[in-house]
Amino acid sequence: MFNTIHHVAIIASDYETSRHFYTELLEFPVINEVYREERRSYKCDLKVGESQIELFSFPDPPKRPNGPEAAGLRHLCFGVEDISETVMKLENRGIDCEEIRVDPYTGKRFTFFKDPDGLPLEVYESGTL
Numbered sequence: 001m002f003n004t005i006h007h008v009a010i011i012a013s014d015y016e017t018s019r020h021f022y023t024e025l026l027e028f029p030v031i032n033e034v035y036r037e038e039r040r041s042y043k044c045d046l047k048v049g050e051s052q053i054e055l056f057s058f059p060d061p062p063k064r065p066n067g068p069e070a071a072g073l074r075h076l077c078f079g080v081e082d083i084s085e086t087v088m089k090l091e092n093r094g095i096d097c098e099e100i101r102v103d104p105y106t107g108k109r110f111t112f113f114k115d116p117d118g119l120p121l122e123v124y125e126s127g128t129l
Contacts, residue, residue, distance in 0.1 A: 007045075007052040008076055010119065015042050015057030017116045022046055022055060025093045048078065075112065076119070079126035083109045086123050097123075 012018030019042075022028050028046035035042050042057040080086045087097045090113060097113045109125040 005051050007054050009054040009056060010115070010117075011056045011058055011061050013061060013117050015055070018055060019044060021116050022053065025090070025095060028053060074120070075122050077110075077122035077124050080123050081125070083111065083123055083125035087111060090123075 010018070023030055023044075023046065028048055031045040031047050031052065033042065033044040040059050042055075044055040046053040046055060083100055087100060090097055095113050098111050100109050100111045102109055103124075110122055112120055112122050115121055
């Protein structure tokens with residue numbers, strides 16, 4: 001029935017800061033970017049492999065309740081070939097990463113970091129993609 005994830009939508013509290021984070025620091029290419037005057041909102045589509053991130057801005061978005069075990073989307077995970085290299089690049093760009101851990105069920109390495117709004121992001125060493 002479903003065969004891919006088309007996109008994940010993120011609402012940024014500071015659009016320019018988040019745009020810089022996702023396009024410059026994480027190096028996701030911009031597919032399309034528009035300013036929607038009627039909503040006073042930017043929408044920027046970013047390419048992530050065969051999927052997309054839709055990055056939005058809205059005036060004064062409400063804060064999201066925080067809690068790692070709260071119901072809802074827990075985190076967004078990106079597959080990488082070499083987690084050590086990826087973590088080194090992120091940290092050289094000023095992005096703090098947790099210690100690399102090993103998934104006890106798959107033996108694969110992974111870690112977490114956060115975007116400018118504190119959204120949890122994961123990198124998972126999936127090998128050759």
